[in-house]
Amino acid sequence: KHWSNLQPEVQNQVEICVHPPxxxxxxxxxxxxxxxxxxxxxxxxxxxxxxxxxxxxxxxxMTSLNMEWVLLGHSDRRNSLGETDELIAEKASMVLAEEGLNICLTIGETGEQRTNDETLTILEKQLGAVAGVVPGADAWSRVALAYEPVWAVGEGAIPCAPEEAQRVHTFLREWIRTHVSEDAAQACRLTYTGSVNEDNAAGYAALSEVDGFVIGRAGLDAAKLCDIAETLVKAKRIA
Known part of the structure; x- marks a missing residue:
């Protein structure tokens, strides 16, 4: 009901996908x-x-169940379950082989990797593995890339500063532009995930290289989720 009560401009401009078990x-x-x-x-x-x-x-x-997006590469699966970049790329290939099925690919560095100044190296490795299986520039419109600084996730974690998120997203967009094409860089959506909530969403939404969010805890509350959707539309001035 919260979604239905939003202004039509918001409903028309924001795409929402939920990922339950x-x-x-x-x-x-x-x-x-x-x-x-x-x-x-x-x-x-x-x-x-x-x-x-x-x-x-x-x-x-998933196609037979009319699913539209598949979440891949979440830090829980990478760091707790040991999923490798190669395995995630294999999964991505199989998702993209199904017409109408899209990928939300999560990439990001741990706190230790950040301390060791390895952020961009790790991101390049994670993104590069999947980029190799995306079949052409047009297929990048079926990819939403989610930057997840693992150190900024979880209760009590310190969120990533907006300017740092912008720096990373700029790097990711430029990487796709350089290693794939300009069309691919424009087609791929760059989203941020890392303790996003109704209080800090505006700071991230205002960033030129942030196209949207992957929301965890705050997304469990429908009212908060809709507030964030409205915030995104206002920040992008597309309503």
Whole structure:
């Protein structure tokens, strides 16, 4: 109901996707208006080398459920479950092979990597792995890149300063421009994720290289999520 109460200009300009656990995907899809997309937090395909079929949740399955986006590369899966850049790239390839299915790719550095001044090196490695499987400049319109400074995530964490987020996003856009093409750089959406909430969203939304957000804790509250959507529209002056 919160989404339905927003001004039409906001509804028309902001694209929202929610990523619930697998078990609730269909239930959430049935309970939301068609304007709001739904997608899984991960996929795992049975065609990966040395794996069986048991428990595999594939990109093709997600297409059959009318999912639109797949979240890949979240720091929990990279740092806690040991997912490699190569594995994430393989998943990305399988998602992009499905018509109508898009990727929200999360990349970011840990606190230790930041302290060691490795941020841009880590980001280049993570982005480069997936860039190699995106089939042409047009396909970059199906990729939303989410910068997640891992050290800024979680209860009590200190959010990334907006100027630092802008510096990183500028680097990412320029990397795509240099290593892929200008068209790809413009087509790819750069989003920020890292303790974004209704209080700090305006500072990030005002940045020229931030196209949107991946929202964690604040996104569990529909009213707060809609407030952030309004903030984004006002900052971009597209309403």
């Amino acid at each position: 697998y078990a609730f995907l269909d239930r959430v899809r049935q309970g939301l208006v068609a304007d709001i997309a739904v997608g899984p937090q991960n996929i795992y395909d049975s065609s990966f080398p040395n794996t069986g079929n048991t428990g595999a949740t594939t990109a093709k399955m």
